[in-house]
Amino acid sequence: MVDLSVKVADLTLKNPIIAASGTFGFGQEMAEFFDISALGAISTKGFTRLPRKGNPAPRVAECDCGMLNAVGLQNPGLEVVLQKELPFMRSANATIIANIAGDTAEDYIYITERLAQENIAAIELNFSCPNVKEGCITFGSDPQIIESLTAECVKRSPHPIWVKLTPNVTSISDMAKAAEQGGATAVSLINTLLGMIIDIETRRPILHNNTGGYSGPAVKPVALRMISEVYNSVSIPIVGLGGISSAEDVAAFMIAGASAIQIGTGLLVEPSLPWKILAELPELCRKLKVDRISELTGTLELWT
Amino acid sequence: MKKIEHDCILIKKTFLNQDNILLTFQSQIISDTAQPGQFVAIKGPAFLRRPFGIAQVDRSSGTFSLGIRKKAAGTAAFFNTKISDNYSVLGPLGHGFELDGLETLFIIGGGTGIYPLLFLLETAREKGITTYIATGFRSSTDVLLAEEMNRLADGFCLATEDGSTGIKGFAQNALEKLWLDFCNNYRRDFDNSKSDDDKDLVEHSFEKSKTALFCCGPHPMMQKAAMWAKQIGLQCQVSLEERMACGIGICRTCAVAVKREPDAEVIKTDAGAIKNEIDTVVVRQEPEFDYDRCCVEGPVFPAEVVEW
Structure with a gap:
């Protein structure tokens, strides 16, 4: 029997597979077709204090081995999440990671406080959405803000605080260190890479937001490099994501340093992907000669 | 499951x-x-x-x-x-066309939008709904499925922009021609009715509440057709298209701007919790309309909710 359970600091997940924020809604649509309780956890659609309508369409553009999105954090707002979405997820026995976002530091602090009494596994601070004008990525590109805002949230929360990092910075290790300094329980990386696609006939970007976040298999090498780098820079656990679309990818991310992983864009194309990978992991572990999948974490041997 | x-x-x-x-x-x-x-x-x-x-x-x-x-x-x-x-x-x-309660159906299509109309016509026929379909193309060489439309619909009018086949003009011109013919026939039948019973019968054959316009095609075509339907008082459903990733409602990329229902304003529900805090909240400029998902709430929407 292969043990698929993993630990992200003190939090034990039954397997390393987490649905990535923004690619799973709040689980309701997927629960019609799949057992959402079988996943290690679900990171909710990023939500804000007040409802948000998001960006005008087009919000998605396909590109080589992936896609760009600029949804702009469309979400029903904290109160609806508390009254409707989280209760549904609990009723479906899903392990909940609450992904939260805001325009201001106060937004993050307020939501963190309101989540204090909720039965959730962790809070993921979204410091990395590239598709909104305020907060998010602007915070995630400044180590001082990452550290101070993480500390403010940690101070006010009984839940583990994960910080989701953007790759659109000069040194992601500096950002991870700042999160660790601020008391984060874990860092999740990478969010999407900021990009643009151009329609040469209209000479306009396809996305109405002009730019969007690049995700999918194309960003996987970037994610692996960053995870490996961050693993050697901080001692808090890493939740890895960026283009994962097979059981082998999961293993590679864990070997690079991830304690758990998230699947996002891959499941938008193939909704059954997380469950398919889950079914393949035991066999892969046997092949890689580990009894516990967690043994893979950080076993990368760099060339010297 | x-x-x-x-x-x-x-x-x-x-x-x-x-x-x-x-x-x-x-x-x-x-x-x-x-x-x-x-x-x-x-x-x-x-x-x-x-x-x-x-x-x-x-x-x-x-x-x-x-x-x-x-x-x-x-x-x-x-x-x-x-x-x-x-x-x-x-x-x-997704959510398709709503045919319940309809007796007469006008349909307008163009471009790739004509494909789903085949299925619509077949279903309407099975349900005993009388159908009139107008399609428009650039030229005779672009015309698609004309035979099928002619066979499946009770009335069919084809338009080409260069007039190389059918009437010269756009699908909208073909639609208006179908409508005019329909109204003229109706009036003639009514006038020729010999008894009050006959008049009742003819009158019953056309009730606006049981008549609708369904549209599937390029955005400007549907917008124009929806305006026309509104003017003459016909209910109208439009099948929209938007760039899409997942197709099952989870990614929220295929946003369609729809008119906001006044009662559905979610923000009201948090009034109690947030009232005292609202001064400190940066209230964002949000659009007047809402975004629905083309893949779940659509692709077919009632024309009156669409924010053209």
Whole structure:
């Protein structure tokens, strides 16, 4: 029997597979077709204090081995999440990671406080959405803000605080260190890479937001490099994501340093992907000669 | 739990012209459950699935067909498909046309929008609804499915922009011609009625509440048709298209701007919790309308909710 359970600091997940924020809604649509309780956890659609309508369409553009999105954090707002979405997820026995976002530091602090009494596994601070004008990525590109805002949230929360990092910075290790300094329980990386696609006939970007976040298999090498780098820079656990679309990818991310992983864009194309990978992991572990999948974490041997 | 993903074998390929193809797949479950206006998302060689409105179903043989126009590499790849190849298909997806309670149906279509109208016509026919369809194309060489439309509909009017076949003009001109003919026939029947009973009968044959306009085609065509329907007082449903990733409502990319229902203002529900805090909240500039998902709430919307 292969043990698929993993630990992200003190939090034990039954397997390393987490649905990535923004690619799973709040689980309701997927629960019609799949057992959402079988996943290690679900990171909710990023939500804000007040409802948000998001960006005008087009919000998605396909590109080589992936896609760009600029949804702009469309979400029903904290109160609806508390009254409707989280209760549904609990009723479906899903392990909940609450992904939260805001325009201001106060937004993050307020939501963190309101989540204090909720039965959730962790809070993921979204410091990395590239598709909104305020907060998010602007915070995630400044180590001082990452550290101070993480500390403010940690101070006010009984839940583990994960910080989701953007790759659109000069040194992601500096950002991870700042999160660790601020008391984060874990860092999740990478969010999407900021990009643009151009329609040469209209000479306009396809996305109405002009730019969007690049995700999918194309960003996987970037994610692996960053995870490996961050693993050697901080001692808090890493939740890895960026283009994962097979059981082998999961293993590679864990070997690079991830304690758990998230699947996002891959499941938008193939909704059954997380469950398919889950079914393949035991066999892969046997092949890689580990009894516990967690043994893979950080076993990368760099060339010297 | 419902099954969303189906392995479907391609069993037939029909070239309609150089750039248009009808692909027929085997799937009893999709053919049994699909409603006109719904779509499927099919995985080809491109990264994302491609959404296509269901053009035909044959429940006896358990098959469904999709009409595809070659636009770019993603759609072009479907022209090189081989019979008996297997495809991953999500479906049937979305909210289709609502036919309940209708007796007379006017339909306008253009471009690839005409494909789902085949399925609509067939279903309307089964339900005993009288149908009048107007389609528009650039030129006679672009005309698609004219024979089928003529066979399935009670009235059919074709328009081409250069007048090389049918009437000269746009689909909207064809629609207005169908409507005029319909009204004239109605008036003539009414005037020729010999008794009050006959008049009652004729009057009953056309009730606006049981008549509708359904649209599927280019955005400007549908916008114009919806305005026209509003002017003459016909209910109208439009099948919209938007760039889409997942097709099942989770990614929120296929946003369609819709008029906000005053009661549905979510923000009210948090008034109690947030009232005292609201001064410190940066209140964002938010649009007046809402964004629905083309793949779940749509692709067919009542025209009056669409923020054109």
